[in-house]
Amino acid sequence: MSSREDILARVRAHKPALERPLPQVPFFDPPQGTDLLAAFRTAFVQMGGTLPDCGPDDPLDVARAMVAGMPVSCSRVPEIRGNRVLTDDTPPASLADIDIGVVRASFGVAETGSVCLTEVDLQVNTLGYLPQHLIVLLDPARIVSNLHRAYQRPEWRSMHYAVLQSGPSATADIEGVLVHGAQGVRSLRLFFIPAPNG
Amino acid sequence: MSGAQGGDLNRNPPRPDRLDHAEGASVPLRSHVREAQPRGAVINGNHPIDQAEAAERFIAAPEHERMHDARLWDLRQKRDRQMHGIAEWEDLRRLASEIKEHALTHLDHYLEQFEANARANGIHVHWAQDADEHNAIILSLLRDHSVKRLIKSKSMLTEECGFRDFMAESGIEVVETDLGERIQQLDDEAPSHVVVPAVHKLRSDVAAVFARTLGTDPDDDDVHYLTEQQREKTRPLILDAQAGLTGANFVVAETGTFVVCTNEGNADLSANTPSLQIASIGIEKVIPRLEDLPVFVRLLSRSALGSPITQYTSHFRGPRRGGELHVVLVDNGRSERLGMEQFWTSLKCIRCGACMNTCPVFRRSGGLSYGATYAGPIGLIIDPTFNRHRYSSLPFSSTLNGSCTNVCPVRINIHEQIAGWRKVLAETHELPLMKKVMMREAGHLLSHPALYRAAIATADSALKHLPRFMVYNRLNTWGHGREVPAPPRQTFHEWYAKNRPTGQGEPT
Ligand code: SF4
Numbered sequence: 071m072s073s074r075e076d077i078l079a080r081v082r083a084h085k086p087a088l089e090r091p092l093p094q095v096p097f098f099d100p101p102q103g104t105d106l107l108a109a110f111r112t113a114f115v116q117m118g119g120t121l122p123d124c125g126p127d128d129p130l131d132v133a134r135a136m137v138a139g140m141p142v143s144c145s146r147v148p149e150i151r152g153n154r155v156l157t158d159d160t161p162p163a164s165l166a167d168i169d170i171g172v173v174r175a176s177f178g179v180a181e182t183g184s185v186c187l188t189e190v191d192l193q194v195n196t197l198g199y200l201p202q203h204l205i206v207l208l209d210p211a212r213i214v215s216n217l218h219r220a221y222q223r224p225e226w227r228s229m230h231y232a233v234l235q236s237g238p239s240a241t242a243d244i245e246g247v248l249v250h251g252a253q254g255v256r257s258l259r260l261f262f263i264p265a266p267n268g
Numbered sequence: 269m270s271g272a273q274g275g276d277l278n279r280n281p282p283r284p285d286r287l288d289h290a291e292g293a294s295v296p297l298r299s300h301v302r303e304a305q306p307r308g309a310v311i312n313g314n315h316p317i318d319q320a321e322a323a324e325r326f327i328a329a330p331e332h333e334r335m336h337d338a339r340l341w342d343l344r345q346k347r348d349r350q351m352h353g354i355a356e357w358e359d360l361r362r363l364a365s366e367i368k369e370h371a372l373t374h375l376d377h378y379l380e381q382f383e384a385n386a387r388a389n390g391i392h393v394h395w396a397q398d399a400d401e402h403n404a405i406i407l408s409l410l411r412d413h414s415v416k417r418l419i420k421s422k423s424m425l426t427e428e429c430g431f432r433d434f435m436a437e438s439g440i441e442v443v444e445t446d447l448g449e450r451i452q453q454l455d456d457e458a459p460s461h462v463v464v465p466a467v468h469k470l471r472s473d474v475a476a477v478f479a480r481t482l483g484t485d486p487d488d489d490d491v492h493y494l495t496e497q498q499r500e501k502t503r504p505l506i507l508d509a510q511a512g513l514t515g516a517n518f519v520v521a522e523t524g525t526f527v528v529c530t531n532e533g534n535a536d537l538s539a540n541t542p543s544l545q546i547a548s549i550g551i552e553k554v555i556p557r558l559e560d561l562p563v564f565v566r567l568l569s570r571s572a573l574g575s576p577i578t579q580y581t582s583h584f585r586g587p588r589r590g591g592e593l594h595v596v597l598v599d600n601g602r603s604e605r606l607g608m609e610q611f612w613t614s615l616k617c618i619r620c621g622a623c624m625n626t627c628p629v630f631r632r633s634g635g636l637s638y639g640a641t642y643a644g645p646i647g648l649i650i651d652p653t654f655n656r657h658r659y660s661s662l663p664f665s666s667t668l669n670g671s672c673t674n675v676c677p678v679r680i681n682i683h684e685q686i687a688g689w690r691k692v693l694a695e696t697h698e699l700p701l702m703k704k705v706m707m708r709e710a711g712h713l714l715s716h717p718a719l720y721r722a723a724i725a726t727a728d729s730a731l732k733h734l735p736r737f738m739v740y741n742r743l744n745t746w747g748h749g750r751e752v753p754a755p756p757r758q759t760f761h762e763w764y765a766k767n768r769p770t771g772q773g774e775p776t
């Protein structure tokens with residue numbers, strides 16, 4: 071018998087013969103009228119994310135200026151230009167010298183301040199990790215209330231890779247001292263910019 | 269169940285000076301004294317591990333003990349703050365437990381469903397009966413792809429399998445990418461905690477390890493410096509590795525997805541940089557549906573570190589363009605455990621470490637004192653399933669105060685299982701004489717609820733300040749005769765007896 075058959079046979083022989091029905095999972099929606107954008111902002115900052123202060127300026131201009139100030143930049147969004155072009159075949163490790171990356175999130179989650187980035191948003195998945203800094207554009211109309219709602223989204227059933235990023239790479243493995251940029255990006259900056267085609 | 273209504277998302281906003289993400293401490297903590305690092309339990313062939321002896325050495329290093337205790341207690345308090353921010357917390361725990369119990373009682377079905385869906389998405393699925401087969405499968409994959417270096421993220425399963433040692437003997441370089449795990453690898457020591465592997469070390473210990481192995485400045489123990497040095501030294505190794513290995517926190521049968529949670533993003537780097545991606549996954553990780561996943565994601569990091577979610581929650585459902593993805597489903601004793609009437613629910617564990625953070629014995633003795641892959645309360649109930657003789661005295665390293673059970677996000681009755689193991693080990697003659705005497709006392713106490721409650725007075729409310737009473741009482745050999753009991757304070761039962769609404773009967 072193969073290991074697969076052995077394991078499954080042992081599981082069948084040993085699994086407890088108990089009635090354990092699968093429960094319904096409620097959505098635990100927040101009260102009507104909850105300000106999802108405000109909740110998202112609070113949670114995103116709590117997770118160590120940065121919401122640059124744009125003052126009276128157009129947030130796109132602020133983001134563009136940030137990108138322009140970096141030697142190597144790579145943008146996946148039409149609104150902002152970078153100087154490093156990705157193709158489907160770009161080797162993942164070759165993104166290591168990028169100073170700043172720009173991506174648009176598929177959606178955000180108010181409960182945890184998370185943004186969902188998929189293999190389509192990133193094109194090359196290491197764009198989410200190897201650049202020193204990452205800028206994320208998020209359409210404020212695409213914020214779901216909590217993780218129960220987030221997992222109703224279609225991305226999970228179609229993408230091979232999708233991540234909820236909540237703030238930058240962080241560690242506190244030494245004496246609990248929090249340091250950003252353990253292995254991945256040192257900062258995660260977010261701008262609320264409506265998607266061009268709604 | 270409180271219905272479909274959830275809590276107010278804007279309640280309990282975090283204090284601006286307290287960023288509760290990742291494993292960061294919420295109170296200023298730092299070591300001031302350089303002190304030799306106490307090492308873990310003495311491993312002597314198949315002899316029973318003497319946790320008490322290793323714990324005494326840990327306690328004899330006061331700076332290490334103080335920092336360890338303070339850090340883990342801070343994580344426990346951060347967890348409590350998160351719990352209070354979620355109105356449906358107890359509903360989530362109940363759901364998590366029910367989903368896991370359903371999945372485990374239908375495990376064969378969900379494993380087959382996961383396998384079929386993962387294969388349909390292009391994932392290669394392998395099955396390993398034990399550690400040896402797991403290691404052999406991965407070695408042959410690495411040889412097929414001429415891999416010289418493998419980068420990996422933290423995985424308790426690979427610790428179970430002795431993976432790093434095996435690969436070293438086979439001539440494959442393995443590089444850990446989680447900071448804490450990397451520190452432990454460079455120091456040739458096992459992780460001491462499932463979530464914070466180097467929590468037993470002080471900054472000066474890390475500076476010494478890095479100076480010795482990475483050539484950093486031995487006198488500079490600034491945490492930012494040390495972390496940055498590790499980033500700089502590890503990055504080139506990540507960039508030209510030929511294979512990446514991760515574990516998995518959850519496996520979704522319905523979609524063929526596995527989910528990995530990290531704070532550093534190191535699992536995503538390990539998985540997304542080299543062209544060969546491998547995941548080692550215990551068979552108990554499977555859950556039925558996508559809608560079950562948020563229940564666990566909401567509980568995991570809040571229970572573990574008191575942060576709302578890990579920085580990265582990564583979902584792998586198929587190979588990358590131009591890449592290859594292999595999953596190894598590992599049994600290694602799990603299917604046997606499933607048949608243990610008293611202990612099968614230990615398979616619900618999601619390895620959050622909350623039971624360790626709250627345990628007075630763990631906090632004051634360090635994870636390495638257990639001399640086993642799994643330390644702390646969860647270790648006490650699963651280590652004996654790996655080796656009943658070697659780990660025969662571990663179930664006595666507990667005060668049975670029940671705090672572990674109270675914090676467990678999947679509601680495992682941990683302290684009852686610890687008591688259960690004491691009995692089983694007594695019946696199978698795996699008990700040293702001293703512990704047999706103790707067992708009689710413990711048995712008497714456990715069979716008399718009122719007495720038991722008297723004995724655990726102080727346990728939970730006073731858990732922070734007065735762990736000594738529980739740690740050093742006469743039920744636990746290793747604190748024998750060393751301390752006087754602390755004055756009792758009010759427990760839940762005392763409180764309830766005074767405040768119960770009807771004024772009759774004991775709570776049930
Ligand atoms: S037993 Fe419960 S509390 Fe302990 S690690 Fe497992 S899930 Fe967490």
